Amino acid sequence: MxxxxxxxxxxxxxxxxxxxxxxxxxxxxxxxxxxxxxxxxxxxxxxxxxxxxxxxxxxxxxxxxxxxxxxxxxxxFGQHVREEGETSYTPIVAIFTTTALMALALSWAAFDTLLTIRTLEWFIALSMTVLAIQKLQDVERFSTMFLNYDLLARRWVRYAYLYPFGEALAGVLMLSGTAIWLASPVAIFIGGIGAVSVIKAVYIDKRELKCACAGGDSDVPLGFVSLTENLMMLGMGFWMLLT
Structure with a gap:
């Protein structure tokens, strides 16, 4: 029946x-x-x-x-129903997966091969720009969440508004391979401060916060993801400055 x-x-x-x-x-x-x-x-x-x-x-x-x-x-039917405010890594997985595929596609188009040094560079630069877009959709909400943990922004609030523009600028310049004299210091500066801020907030002070890395309405927990984002920028800044 x-x-x-x-x-x-x-x-x-x-x-x-x-x-x-x-x-x-x-x-x-x-x-x-x-x-x-x-x-x-x-x-x-x-x-x-x-x-x-x-x-x-x-x-x-x-x-x-x-x-x-x-x-x-x-x-x-036993399917998961996400509750309001429930933490989720889905936005970050979607962003990093898509930017990785974009980097592979660019490498294939440019060099007829998937894995090159430029693939990694493009992946990081694309990730920076896409994450910046997430923040720039609502800078006010991003800045509010960012002020919960960023050490420089807590001393100079305007930095919370400038951060996503700096991330976008560095990412775009690194994609083009131009003005590295500007892109690298910006990436090193914001990546370094961001990494120290996350380490202090999460691993020293043991605070449970939401990460502003994917925008001001993100439910991604602050910790490994945000630290990875900042270390990627920091490493990319030094790499492109020295190569």
Whole structure:
């Protein structure tokens, strides 16, 4: 006997609920035949919520039992549901994976081979620029998070606003291979201060903080990732200055 589920979701002319679509797709992937009840007007939606005693849609029912909305449906099937404020390394993994692939692609296009010294240089420079973009999307929020731990920014607040511009400048110049006399000192300066700040905050003071490395709304924990970012900049600065 096929598994069946009832789904009540908003499908109005001016609003097609994305969570309703996600719930339907999830049920179908799990082998359920979905009895799809589309709520096509505001009055119809309000009447359903009042009758069902719920405050939101979509709502899923399996074997007569109400499962709830999309997050509860995911939990019902044993899938992880990220809670607000929960730490995650996903943004950093996505950034570093993408910049690594971009560096490999550039090396292949330029040298017909994947692994060269330039591949590593491009990877670090691309990572710097992409991380800078994350910060520059909302400099105000980045600066607020950055002030929690950066030693220089705590003494000179304006540095918290200048930092992402310096990271972007150094990354772009290193990608082009020009004005290294400027790019290298900037990378060494901000990378060195950043590394010392992270070591003090995390490994000496034992503070549990969020890292501003991926922007001001990041849930990445401060520690290894931020230290790696700063050491990459520091090392890249010295490398390009000396080569």
């Amino acid at each position: 096929p598994k069946t589920a009832k789904l009540y979701r908003m499908a109005m002319p001016d609003h097609l609920c994305p969570f309703g679509l996600k719930s339907k797709a999830l049920l179908e992937r799990r082998g359920y035949q979905v009895e799809d009840h589309k709520l096509t007007t505001r009055d119809e939606t309000d009447a359903f919520m009042q009758e069902a005693g719920v405050d939101t849609t979509p709502q899923t029912y399996i074997d007569g039992d109400r499962i709830g909305g999309h997050d509860l449906l995911r939990s019902h």
